[in-house]
Structure formats: structure tokens, C-alpha cells
Amino acid sequence: xxxxxxxxxxxxxxxxxxxxxxxxxxxxxxxxxxxxxxxxxxxxxxxxxxxxxxxxxxxxxxxxxxxxxxxxxxxxxxxxxxxxxxxxxxxxxxxxxxxxxxxxxxxxxxx
Amino acid sequence: xxxxxxxxxxxxxxxxxxxxxxxxxxxxxxxxxxxxxxxxxxxxxxxxxxxxxxxxxxxxxxxxxxxxxxxxxxxxxxxxxxxxxxxxxxxxxxxxxxxxxxxxxxxxxxx
Numbered sequence: 001x002x003x004x005x006x007x008x009x010x011x012x013x014x015x016x017x018x019x020x021x022x023x024x025x026x027x028x029x030x031x032x033x034x035x036x037x038x039x040x041x042x043x044x045x046x047x048x049x050x051x052x053x054x055x056x057x058x059x060x061x062x063x064x065x066x067x068x069x070x071x072x073x074x075x076x077x078x079x080x081x082x083x084x085x086x087x088x089x090x091x092x093x094x095x096x097x098x099x100x101x102x103x104x105x106x107x108x109x110x111x
Numbered sequence: 112x113x114x115x116x117x118x119x120x121x122x123x124x125x126x127x128x129x130x131x132x133x134x135x136x137x138x139x140x141x142x143x144x145x146x147x148x149x150x151x152x153x154x155x156x157x158x159x160x161x162x163x164x165x166x167x168x169x170x171x172x173x174x175x176x177x178x179x180x181x182x183x184x185x186x187x188x189x190x191x192x193x194x195x196x197x198x199x200x201x202x203x204x205x206x207x208x209x210x211x212x213x214x215x216x217x218x219x220x221x222x
Contacts, residue, residue, distance in 0.1 A: 008151070032209050043115075043202055043213035044154070088153055095209030098144070098167050101153030 003027050006089055006102030015111050019076035023089035023102045026070065030091040030100070033065050035074045038086045038104065047087075048074065079109045113137065115214035117203050123220045129191035132217045136184070136205030142166075144211065145178055145188050146202040154202055160186065193221045 006023045013019055021035075032051055036044035048063040050056045056063045064073040072091075076083055086104040116135040124130050136143050141162050146154035157176065159167040162183040171178070175194070180186040190197055200216040 004153075006153070034210070036213075041218070043117075043215045046210055046212060049210045090153075090211075092209070095206075098156045098159050099154075099211055101155075103151070103153045 001026060003100050004089065004091060004102045007105055008103050010106040010108055012108045012110060013079055015079060015081060015109055017079050017109075019074075019079045019083065019107055019109070021074040021076075021087050021089075021105050021107070023072050023091075024070055025072075025091060025100075027091075027093070027100075028067070028070065029093045030067075032092045032095060032097075033063070033072050034090040034099070035061075035063055036088040036090060037083075038088060040085075044088055076107075079107075081109050081111050083107060084109050115203055115205055115212055117201075117214035117217055119217055120215060121218050121220075123222060124193055126195055126221050127192040129189065130193055130219060131187050131189045132201050132203075132219075134186045134188070134203030134214060136186070136203070137207075137212055140205035140207045140212075141183070142206045142211075143180055143186050144202075144204040144206075145186070146204065146213075148200045148202055148216070150199075157188070157201075190219075193219075195221050197221050 035048040038044045053067045062075040088104045089102040090099040143160045145157040148154040160180040178188045202216045204211040204213045
């Protein structure tokens, strides 16, 4: 079993819809959680960074962490074609630790 | 603020040849990572440096891969000899307080 599980998609949504992404994990020691966006042939770009449980909002993006269920989510409101990319979740046990990544979910937003 | 710089962007070599990648992290970032990303998968950590010391190299194939970080700044990753399964994108990332920022990556094709 992988430490971090993420549905590879593709997830296809119409423009303006809410995109819902999630990851599950098995290591209860994870405390720092990140979401990255990766366009084709580009490096991952940090979108959201959260510590422990709770919600964090930044513009159209909302990240949720539920440590009791070992489940994290990313929501993208009012999705745009430019949001079409692969979204990677990542997590680590401490701020110095190695990041464990999910496999990434491909999102396609159609006009 | 300048991002993480990597070179070259692309490299094609024959199996059994050697290759080296270079990374210049964000100024002031003590932690530097090298990740390998195979097509369709999330990044996998190869090695993590804290300043110029190795923190984690448990997944680095040490019979063929080597890495160094000179003076705690720039880093090079070398593969010698390369195998077909080394074809991947090699990503360098740096972090200061837990948030990791990635470079554009080097796409290696071994033929």
C-alpha cells in the first residue's frame, strides 16, 4: 500500500464548475500538507500549504485537512480552462522532512 | 525573488553513458532536494541536503547515482552509467521553512 493515494483521473469538468480533489494517506505522523499544480513539461508549482487539521482559503482555492480521517482535499471554485493541469498532493512529518507525493490527478476544464 | 534554476532542460544520452544535472536553489534556502518523476507518477525523493550535509539518501541508487552540494548552495546530480529506466524528469527543489519550491526540471531520455 502506498503512503499517499491519489486518484489519477482524468477529471473533466465544465468551465465555472467546482473542482474537487482529494488524497488519503496512511502515516498518521504527517503534519504538513501541500497541493502543487503541474503544467505539462513544467515543474510543480506550490498552491497551498497547511499545517495540521483545518481549512485554508486563498482566492479560488480551498484546502482542507482532516487528520482524524487521514484525508485532505483541494477545491477550486469557478474553474477556468487555465486550471487544466495535474494536481499533486504532498505531505511531510516535519518542516525538514522529505515530502511524500501522491501520483497526481489530471484535471481538464472544458470551455 | 528568483526561483530554483536547473540545467540543462533536456538531455538525450545512450545507455551506459554518464550525465550530470545542475541546480541553483533559491537564495538562503538551506534544504535542497533532488526528485525523480517518471511519466504519470508523482515525484520520488532521491536525496535531501541540509546545507551541505546529506539528510536522506535512502532511495538514491548509489551504485550509479551520486550527488553533491558544494558550499551549501549549488548542487549536482550525476548518473553513471545510465540505464533505460533512468528516463524521467529530474526535479530540484529548495525550502526554508517547509514550503518546497521546484525548478523546471531536466527531462532525461536514455536510448
